Amino acid sequence: MSAAIDIRDRGGPAQPLLTVDKLIKHFPIKKGLGGKKAVVRAVDGVDFEILKGETLGIVGESGCGKSTTAKLIMGLIEHDSGQLLFDGEKIGSRALPMRSFRAQTQMVFQDSYSSLNPRMTVEASIAFGPQVHGVPKRQAIERARSLLARVGLEPTRFAARYPHELSGGQRQRVNIARALALEPRLVVLDEAVSALDKSVEAQVLNLLLDLKQDFNLTYLFISHDLNVVRFICDRVAVMYLGQVVEIGPADTVLASPSHPYTAALLSSMPSLDPDNRTEVAPLAGDPPNPIDPPSGCRFHPRCSLMEPVCPANVPPLDGVGELHRVACLARQPGSGHSLAPAQQVAA
Incomplete structure (x- = not known):
């Protein structure tokens, strides 16, 4: 994929890539000794848009609903109500089935080790997604090796290694390469650099900026580190207790x-x-x-x-x-x- 106009772009640059409208997810629980039914209001009416080509950051205390919102967007858990639109089409509809949506949207998780299959080599992990979506094995492996080189891991040295043979920063680079293997338009980064030490974190952040430019990507960047958000994000949404309480340009929100x-x-x-x-x-x-x-x-x-x-x-x-x-x-x-x-x- 190049930085040219994406042929999958249905609505033009003015249309948001992702629209989240009144998204709600309540988890039922039993409360107290009597087993009284209650719900945890994890996500309780979240509204925001992600514009094409931008990086939107989501910040807030632990438990505010950041990661749950990301999982709802990805379809990893079902939302109770609300609407999710991707490039103007409802996610999961006939016009945009979940399989097609997931080919255009990928996620990088916080725990770089548990995100990878310990029984698969680095090369096989990256090539797996494209093969599932119909890419021939040889082409998928070539793509995996090309992406390894792009994220700074020499294929001849790292392609045959297993996750336990890599450092945390190297594993996260593999996860980023795997996310790019399907040539997505939107990448959801859920605390993707929070487990890394500061020197490696800076390298990965710079890599993400370069990849965004080279692959014409849009990012949803979830983090608790406001310095990282200020560095990488164009706009920022602040969540508190399952709701967005402020959203705007990162410079404006974080300065005043x-x-x-x-x-x-x-x-x-x-x-x-x-x-x-x-x-x-x-x-x-x-x-x-x-x-x-x-x-x-x-x-x-x-x-x-x-x-x-x-x-x-x-x-x-x-x-x-x-x-x-x-x-x-x-x-x-x-x-x-x-x-x-x-x-x-x-x-």
């Missing part, structure tokens, strides 16, 4: 966040400057229980801007700037919050 939770995440980042040390905890308390989330704004029990209007009203994800949306009553005109901007009156 509009949501108090985003600001708290940024203030929790360690600094090498001794004059800029964090002396006060940016957030108080633990994340609320996803089985019984707070009413209204789910962040209000931990928010310094909380007012009586916050637990009484659910804030919509509204625009506060160009391509910048936030779910906070303190940022929305006419919400009733004392810090809300004045509502403009039509002339």
